[in-house]
Each structure stands twice: as C-alpha cells, then as structure tokens.
Amino acid sequence: xxxxxxxxxxxxxxADSFGATLAQMQKDMIVQLQDxxxxxxxxxxxxxxxxxxxxxxxxxxxxxxxxxxxxxxxxIPFLGLAIGAGMGALFxxxxxxxIDKQVLEEMGDAVPPGKAGWFLLIGQMTEDKFMxxxxxxxxxxxxxxxxxxxxxxLKQAFGAKKHSKD
Numbered sequence: 210x211x212x213x214x215x216x217x218x219x220x221x222x223x224a225d226s227f228g229a230t231l232a233q234m235q236k237d238m239i240v241q242l243q244d245x246x247x248x249x250x251x252x253x254x255x256x257x258x259x260x261x262x263x264x265x266x267x268x269x270x271x272x273x274x275x276x277x278x279x280x281x282x283x284x285i286p287f288l289g290l291a292i293g294a295g296m297g298a299l300f301x302x303x304x305x306x307x308i309d310k311q312v313l314e315e316m317g318d319a320v321p322p323g324k325a326g327w328f329l330l331i332g333q334m335t336e337d338k339f340m341x342x343x344x345x346x347x348x349x350x351x352x353x354x355x356x357x358x359x360x361x362x363l364k365q366a367f368g369a370k371k372h373s374k375d
Contacts, residue, residue, distance in 0.1 A: 211243060211357075212334075217319035217326040217349035221249045224325035230342050231327065239342075240334040247327050254322040312353050319349045 218224040224247055234240045247259040320326035326348075343350060 211355045212329075212331045213316075213353045213355055214329045214331055215316040215319045215326055215349075215351045216329070216343065216346075217321070217324055217351075219324055219347060221325040223346065223348075224249070224327060227327060227342075227346055227348065231329075234339060234342060238335075239338045241332040243330040243332045245327060245329050247325065248320055249325040250320055250322050252323040256320075312351065315351045316353075319351045 216224075216227065218227065228247055231240070231242075231245065235242055249257045249259065251257070316328075
C-alpha cells in the first residue's frame with residue numbers, strides 16, 4: 210500500500226529545508242519514496258515544480274503524472290467552464306481510484322498561492338520517525354492511503370508510464 214501525502218509550508222525556504230530532511234530520512238531508510246516533487250506557488254497561484262532530485266527512487270512516475278495532478282489541484286479554479294468537460298472526465302477517472310474529490314481539494318489547499326510544499330508518493334515508512342520529523346515543522350499535512358490497485362489506477366489516470374515486470 211502506498212500513501213499520497215502533501216506537506217504545505219509557509220515559505221520556500223521551509224520547504225527546501227524539509228527537502229534536506231526528507232533526503233536524509235530516505236538515506237536512513239525511514240521513508241521509501243516512489244516519487245516526490247516540491248512545488249512553489251507564486252502569489253498569483255502559478256505553481257513551479259522542483260522534482261526531488263537526488264532522492265533514490267524519486268522521479269519514477271515522470272512529469273506527466275505530477276503535471277496532471279498539479280494541473281487538477283491548482284488550475285481548475287482559474288480555468289472554469291472552458292475545460293469543464295475534460296476535467297469532468299478526469300474527475301470521473303479519479304473517482305474510480307477511490308481518492309475522494311474532497312481529499313484532492315485539501316491537497317491543493319495545503320499549498321496556497323505564495324506558499325510551497327512537498328507532494329510525496331510513499332512506498333514505505335517508519336511512521337513514528339517520519340511523523341516526528343513532520344511534527345518538528347509547521348507543515349500542513351494531508352494524507353491519503355492507496356491500495357496497490359488505487360495507485361495503479363491513479364498512475365493510469367494521470368498518464369504515468371506503465372512499467373513492465375521482467
């Protein structure tokens with residue numbers, strides 16, 4: 210089972226600092242990331258994505274996955290009816306993954322305009338140690354557990370490349 214987690218911070222510096230902590234926790238095997246991306250939003254709400262460079266296992270899903278997720282979380286309020294049908298279809302796909310629309314809205318709200326945050330797809334973690342590191346920050350935390358099937362459906366909904374098992 211994987212977990213999709215968002216940590217929202219007041220500043221880019223705080224998010225960057227947590228990124229260093231996250232990298233150390235991965236190195237210490239406290240957390241096993243399947244992918245990670247840092248997002249910084251301009252005061253006007255435009256997101257800028259920094260992938261979790263240097264983190265073992267990070268980057269596996271690719272830009273299409275994060276791009277579609279961030280587009281869904283951050284751009285829907287701005288685009289309105291112009292893309293209603295397309296987003297309706299995407300929300301339909303998301304409904305099949307078992308991730309509640311409200312949880313997605315909470316994830317977007319965790320990183321409001323002018324703020325920064327981390328979006329994590331976690332394979333495994335030592336929860337008490339990971340949460341102790343999070344508790345030491347002022348991060349806003351939103352979590353959603355994913356079964357293996359939900360994770361695969363989410364990846365497919367957002368266009369992640371399917372990896373063959375050889």
